[in-house]
Amino acid sequence: MRLALFMPSFGDGGVERMLVNLAGGLVERGVQVDFLTRSRKVPYLDRLDARVRLIETGKSGRLSVQPAMCRYLREARPDFVLCGKDRAAQAALLARRLSGVPFELVMRPGTTVSERVARRGFIKRWRAFRLIRSTYGSAAAVVGNSEGVVRDVQMIAELPDARMHLIRNPVVTPDLAAQAAEPVEHPWFALGEPPVIVGVGGLRTQKGFDTLLRAFAQVRAQRACRLLILGEGRLREELQDLARELDVAEDFALPGFDQNPYRFVARAGLFVLASRWEGSPNALTEALGLGAPVVATDCPSGPREILAGGTVAPLVPVDDVAALAAAMNQVLDNPGDAQKRRAAVAEYTVETCAARYHALFEKILWERR
Known part of the structure; x- marks a missing residue:
């Protein structure tokens, strides 16, 4: 099983830390993990497990990242691409169309979306919700980190129960x-x-x-x-x-x-x-x-x-x-x-969360067969 964690635009927040933790937990379980981001010179990547392959895309924009992303997809042919941010998922979906590599997209929303956009005007909220429905509707699975996030995303994206999953954040690390x-x-x-x-x-x-x-x-x-x-x-x-x-x-x-x-x-x-x-x-x-x-x-x-x-x-x-x-x-x-x-x-341990993600990936692959 090969997994790509795709985070082209990398900051210093919780999503970034959790994906670094998750990468280590999954590679410990025998999953081949590639971590794709714009540059290795960002916070937290020094904690990335040495067995995880770090790939620099050099770009982070939806269009500018396409050459590097398509090249990676054709070479590695991952089973899954997991995204922690909506813009990364949109770039990944475009790369899937351009490259012809049929990976399964897994979304990991990290916050209560309706609250995040509540202070925007009506038109901007409508556009945000429309984009979420399109992006999340293309995912094989959506993994919320709390019951509230799962309910919120499901309501906005209008997804069936079978596509929604609750897996806590891999926060409590061995170190x-x-x-x-x-x-x-x-x-x-x-x-x-x-x-x-x-x-x-x-x-x-x-x-x-x-x-x-x-x-x-x-x-x-x-x-x-x-x-x-x-x-x-x-x-x-x-x-x-x-x-x-x-x-x-x-x-x-x-x-x-x-x-x-x-x-x-x-x-x-x-x-x-x-x-x-x-x-x-x-x-x-x-x-x-x-x-x-x-x-x-x-x-x-x-x-x-x-x-x-x-x-x-x-x-x-x-x-x-x-x-x-x-x-x-x-x-x-x-x-x-x-x-x-x-x-x-x-x-919320890394071991528990990685085991649950691994089981979800195996279930999706089994159903795909």
Whole structure:
């Protein structure tokens, strides 16, 4: 069995990390895995299993990537091409027509699509949904990472139950604990310093870091603590301005993107997910896997499933500053059971997820025969 993981446009987000993890899990099971992306000089690829063949396409646009993609398809003739982003799938489908190589497309949507496009105008939403129906309708299987994502995509793409599958994100890796044990030189984590509240993610509207910052200001008014957000994005200046406006700038830090956020999360007094929407939030799952105390918004989709309706850790309404601040204070006072948090994400191991993808691929091949 040969699988191509096709991610021509590669960033520093959760989809990219999950595909790198999945590649390693599948090659361990004997699948021949090729990883196609524009350049090897991007985050996370240094963690790619040495048995995975890394292929640079040199281009990432739907049309510009075609020569490299068609050449690869004719040479390797993969059974499957798995895409984590819609634009990659559109490029792959075009390459299938141009090359004549009949691979099976598998889609892996990583977020709640309806929430992602909800703020667009009517015409743009209609175009987005129309494109999703066309792209996902051409897939042999669609794999959502949470029940909410599966329901959302199925509703938009109008797909039958048989084409929809739920497989969790391969988040809890064998080396997660080792990465978390690496040293942290930031002075806030020195012995005797106030607890550090940590957030992880791109500095964009989806992640709700403005709400987290406002809630932090309320918590900071009652106790000594600090807020550190690991990530980069276009809202950096806005968040810094808001911190000054709230008079908490001295206790707020934006160190930027870090390839190993786990060493910070493992030492945090509290990890907070303040997102407005997600698919299945990897940062929250990783924090739980490390046993860190957490608070999360009850956003679509994922946190409610991961936190078992709030029995594992507090869930608060999206954009409710007072509720978030109250939950943060509660967990700082009483962090709860770390072992219970670790047990909540037992289904999110690389081994479990790779086994389920492998079984799905075998089923599709058997049905094709």
